Amino acid sequence: MRYEFRWGMLLEQPYFTWIVDAIATTLHLALLSWILALAIGIAVGVMRNTPSRALRFAGALYVEIFRNVPLLLQLFLWLYVFPELLPKHWQLYWNRLDDAPYWTAVIGLSLFTAARIAEQIRSAILAIPPGQFKAALSTGLTPFQMYRYVIVPYAVRIIIPAITSEFLTIFKNTALALTIGVAEISSVARKIEAWSFKGIEAYTVASATYVCTTIAVIVLMGWVEKRAYIPGLIKREKSDA
Amino acid sequence: MDWNVVSANFPLLMRGLGTSLQLAAVVIVLSFPIGCLIAIGRLSRRRWLSAVCAGFVHTLRSNPLVLILFWFYFSVPLIIGRSIDDGASVIVAFVVFFAAYFGEIVRAGVQSVGTRQVQAGLSSGLSYAQTMRYIVLPQAIRSMRPALTTQCIVVFQGTTVAYVIGYHELMHTTSMIAERTVRPVELYSFAAVAYFAVCYAGSLLSRHFEKQA
Amino acid sequence: MTQPIVAIRNVCLDYGGFRALDGVSLDVNVGSRIVICGPSGSGKSTLLRCVNGLEPFQSGEVFVDGVGVRTCKDLPKLRLGVGMVFQHFELYPHLSVLDNVTLAPMKAKGLSRREAEEKARHYLDRVGILDQADKFPARLSGGQQQRAAIARALTLEPKVMMFDEPTSALDPEMIGEVLKVMRDLARDGMTMLVVTHEMGFAREVADEIVFMDKGRIVEHSGVSAFFAAPKTARAREFLDRILLKI
Numbered sequence: 001m002r003y004e005f006r007w008g009m010l011l012e013q014p015y016f017t018w019i020v021d022a023i024a025t026t027l028h029l030a031l032l033s034w035i036l037a038l039a040i041g042i043a044v045g046v047m048r049n050t051p052s053r054a055l056r057f058a059g060a061l062y063v064e065i066f067r068n069v070p071l072l073l074q075l076f077l078w079l080y081v082f083p084e085l086l087p088k089h090w091q092l093y094w095n096r097l098d099d100a101p102y103w104t105a106v107i108g109l110s111l112f113t114a115a116r117i118a119e120q121i122r123s124a125i126l127a128i129p130p131g132q133f134k135a136a137l138s139t140g141l142t143p144f145q146m147y148r149y150v151i152v153p154y155a156v157r158i159i160i161p162a163i164t165s166e167f168l169t170i171f172k173n174t175a176l177a178l179t180i181g182v183a184e185i186s187s188v189a190r191k192i193e194a195w196s197f198k199g200i201e202a203y204t205v206a207s208a209t210y211v212c213t214t215i216a217v218i219v220l221m222g223w224v225e226k227r228a229y230i231p232g233l234i235k236r237e238k239s240d241a
Numbered sequence: 242m243d244w245n246v247v248s249a250n251f252p253l254l255m256r257g258l259g260t261s262l263q264l265a266a267v268v269i270v271l272s273f274p275i276g277c278l279i280a281i282g283r284l285s286r287r288r289w290l291s292a293v294c295a296g297f298v299h300t301l302r303s304n305p306l307v308l309i310l311f312w313f314y315f316s317v318p319l320i321i322g323r324s325i326d327d328g329a330s331v332i333v334a335f336v337v338f339f340a341a342y343f344g345e346i347v348r349a350g351v352q353s354v355g356t357r358q359v360q361a362g363l364s365s366g367l368s369y370a371q372t373m374r375y376i377v378l379p380q381a382i383r384s385m386r387p388a389l390t391t392q393c394i395v396v397f398q399g400t401t402v403a404y405v406i407g408y409h410e411l412m413h414t415t416s417m418i419a420e421r422t423v424r425p426v427e428l429y430s431f432a433a434v435a436y437f438a439v440c441y442a443g444s445l446l447s448r449h450f451e452k453q454a
Numbered sequence: 455m456t457q458p459i460v461a462i463r464n465v466c467l468d469y470g471g472f473r474a475l476d477g478v479s480l481d482v483n484v485g486s487r488i489v490i491c492g493p494s495g496s497g498k499s500t501l502l503r504c505v506n507g508l509e510p511f512q513s514g515e516v517f518v519d520g521v522g523v524r525t526c527k528d529l530p531k532l533r534l535g536v537g538m539v540f541q542h543f544e545l546y547p548h549l550s551v552l553d554n555v556t557l558a559p560m561k562a563k564g565l566s567r568r569e570a571e572e573k574a575r576h577y578l579d580r581v582g583i584l585d586q587a588d589k590f591p592a593r594l595s596g597g598q599q600q601r602a603a604i605a606r607a608l609t610l611e612p613k614v615m616m617f618d619e620p621t622s623a624l625d626p627e628m629i630g631e632v633l634k635v636m637r638d639l640a641r642d643g644m645t646m647l648v649v650t651h652e653m654g655f656a657r658e659v660a661d662e663i664v665f666m667d668k669g670r671i672v673e674h675s676g677v678s679a680f681f682a683a684p685k686t687a688r689a690r691e692f693l694d695r696i697l698l699k700i
Contacts, residue, residue, distance in 0.1 A: 003319055068436070068444060069433050069436050069440070071401075073401060073432055073433055073436060076416070077430075077433060080426070081426045172303070172304065172305040174305075175305035175307045176305070176402070178307065178405070179404065179405060189311065190311055193315060199316065200315075200316065203311055203312050203315065207312075210303050210308070211303045211304070214303035357542060357544050360503070360540070360544070361544035362546075363508060363529075363530075363533065365534075365538075365562065365607065366534035366610060367558055368530045368562070371562065379548045380548050
């Protein structure tokens with residue numbers, strides 16, 4: 001193996017600017033998509049537990065479709081197929097949009113992840129003792145208030161670990177946006193490799209970005225989980241002696 | 242809409258789907274046993290071994306599959322000193338990547354069996370390996386079947402990532418034809434239906450196992 | 455007197471600062487039946503797990519038939535000589551009762567399936583559940599499960615049998631059938647080391663009583679002496695509480 005390391009190259013231009021911009025893009029793409037995914041996911045998850053059959057069916061249909069088509073293909077569908085189905089003048093607007101790939105990635109990532117979050121929310125709601133629903137309604141809350149004040153706050157605490165891992169999943173999945181031309185960190189690493197043939201340095205930067213963010217998120221969410229912890233609400237798993 | 246473009250290229254698309262399924266199958270068959278070994282390593286009482294296995298799992302799980310593929314695509318020829326074909330580096334990267342995920346599933350399954358069953362096995366004179374083989378693993382596999390099935394679907398969906406280095410699975414085949422014929426709407430829609438059919442069947446199987454458990 | 459089959463010598467065990475066993479010594483002679491009692495958390499079950507090497511301890515030594523547990527290179531072989539019965543039975547849920555019983559004889563002792571099944575049927579018959587041999591554990595009552603677990607241990611033909619609170623997970627009406635099996639074993643001369651709160655059983659079957667508290671053996675005496683007048687206040691208190699409840 002003959003390979004000369006040149007770590008200093010990473011601080012040279014244009015690479016350094018590329019890297020900084022790419023890390024920023026990766027982070028806000030992930031964050032924005034995750035927030036949208038949470039909102040949609042919670043809505044769909046609640047839909048799947050309502051008494052209305054039509055809503056339940058719509059929720060199930062959404063989950064099955066978005067979960068069972070690979071994300072990479074979904075990105076392609078949003079980029080190439082979706083604009084074709086728009087009315088003509090919307091199409092023109094979309095095509096004139098500067099960062100169409102970025103917004104395509106936001107749509108694709110958040111709708112894909114929302115299906116996964118909806119499933120977590122659904123099973124979290126199922127894990128809530130049925131007495132809670134009856135108790136909430138019997139104190140005169142409307143069904144919407146019941147979800148708003150009782151069920152969702154309860155369910156959210158149950159699924160904090162799952163939501164954390166969904167953020168990490170969406171964060172890693174941003175890498176797939178490179179296939180539709182978003183300059184996130186994996187694609188920039190590849191570009192640097194192609195320009196300089198310094199693949200190890202370039203990919204190390206990308207891997208370090210993912211690993212460090214993962215660690216930071218786990219630490220942060222561990223703290224959030226501790227803050228939101230209610231004694232006796234969720235049994236902490238303990239190994240038996 | 243002109244669906245003739247799909248029927249005209251149907252054999253080619255089916256060959257792509259076949260390649261995708263084949264790749265997924267090879268990756269599953271190779272990465273599951275490696276995952277089992279990693280899980281056993283992580284549960285080992287030897288500190289260094291469990292630390293090494295945990296490090297392997299955490300590193301791979303915090304990186305995206307595309308990047309792992311880039312790593313192997315770039316560094317394998319560098320290490321062995323000659324170029325290898327794309328298919329081989331795709332398989333190696335996928336197997337290593339998914340072994341980490343299978344490892345976590347197996348570990349959770351093994352832990353769900355509990356220490357008291359292990360003690361019962363050991364105290365009847367079975368060795369640690371025999372206790373694993375005859376008592377823990379059979380119970381663990383039963384409880385992991387839904388998660389394993391879901392993971393197999395994830396592997397199948399993951400094969401689309403091989404597109405980035407031009408491996409001829411369904412995703413790449415579809416995009417080639419779409420570019421050549423300039424009919425992306427019909428072709429990508431068809432691919433979506435094909436992927437959906439396979440994955441949905443898998444998710445039904447997973448649900449079936451879940452009901453059994 | 456011949457050498458004891460199990461010799462526990464000054465065993466100490468720490469769980470990260472908590473002293474679970476604090477210098478425990480005990481001889482178990484061939485044919486003797488020792489009942490260990492004491493409040494929960496006193497280290498009784500831990501002591502049993504030290505005897506067959508399930509629980510590593512920091513100092514002291516346990517000799518089983520002259521072989522030291524801590525220095526033993528072949529623990530599986532040592533464990534073949536020590537049968538163990540657990541509080542929660544720990545039958546393997548994925549195997550039939552017969553397969554539960556034949557697994558260790560075949561895999562650890564190297565018997566053929568035919569020999570193992572022959573022995574298994576003999577012992578299943580002895581505990582009175584031969585007719586349940588082909589069922590899965592979940593189909594059996596608690597008492598039947600515990601008897602199957604006893605048969606599983608007996609089939610290895612161990613030199614000593616250890617029971618870790620064998621009746622405390624059972625419904626009251628099933629305790630009797632398990633105690634009967636244990637009584638029969640004692641009558642046939644089996645060496646037994648039993649952790650239990652069944653004082654009636656202790657009085658009738660045991661020849662020595664060991665009372666443990668906070669990881670130490672507080673009192674060790676003959677049965678009649680123990681029940682007539684416990685020497686320590688702690689043992690007396692414990693005995694009063696147990697006997698009054700029954």
